Amino acid sequence: MLYPVAPSTGVPVAPASPRLTSIDQLRGTVIVLMLLDHVRETFYLHAQVADPMAVDQVEPALFASRLLAHLCAPVFVLLTGLSAWLYGSGQATGRRAAAAFLLKRGVFLVALEILVVNFAWTLQFPPSVIYLQVIWAIGLSMIALAGLLWLPRGVLAVLALVLIGGHNLLDGVHVDGNGPLAVLWKVLHQRDWIELGEHLRLRTSYPVLPWIGVIALGYVLGPWFAR
Structure with a gap:
């Protein structure tokens, strides 16, 4: 060359x-x-x-x-948010491009966790248990950031710090059952089982609320790395 x-x-x-x-x-x-x-x-x-x-x-x-x-998962998620900002900053449509990038990659990672990674763990098809672990959490965090990145940078920074620093204050909040509110809370914060009928259970091994804060913080830090 x-x-x-x-x-x-x-x-x-x-x-x-x-x-x-x-x-x-x-x-x-x-x-x-x-x-x-x-x-x-x-x-x-x-x-x-x-x-x-x-x-x-x-x-x-x-x-x-x-x-x-x-250190691994927090750094990976933080860098995911940072990379999303860097990607958007290099595109003509800016945040719109970053949001589309995050949404598509996030959906892909959620599907990868459920269809491929879980099978590798359980060797069951169809599965009786689906473990929603770190790749799923990263995927959902990317989907969440696709919407949150439209907030002003200062607001997003405050939200990120509140989620990271304050999510453990919610540890005493428990929602039992499998209703919509219980499922939402188990996905966000409560590590628990979600029963989907008699033959399928989901385990929210990585509730996503703090990870949404980490990925948002990474996005907020993006301008510090601008060239």
Whole structure:
């Protein structure tokens, strides 16, 4: 490939990359941490534990690896919001393009969780249980941000910080049953089972309310990385 030549030095100059190295480096770091966590059961097959975060019951190395893995999901979701802003800033239609991008990718991730990832976990088809985990939560967060990004940046920042910092204040609110309000609350905040008839149950392993705050915060931070 031939690169343009700098007039002053005559040395070929590679074109500037559209990617931000700092973001790629951060994403790569958390991928390594996630890989470490996902293979830990192989290395600790001889020492099965109910909770690797029980510091008084596990080896320090196991506790440390699991503790570091807690950075993965928040960083991925934050960078998803940041990437959405960067994508929209480079498009002619701005926020409209970002909203469409988030909506399509979000629906795809929700479908991926239900149809592919859950099957990989359960090896059941049709499934009797569907575990709604991190990919589902990221997908729903993207769908939520597709609507929230139309808010003024200051309002979105306040909303993001309130959701992140205050969602645990709602831990005492429990809604039982399988009515519309109960299902909505279990999706948003209450980790629980949703019964869909006699033969299918959903487990909201990752309620999405705090993740909506994290992805919104990532979007708010986007202008700091503008070129």
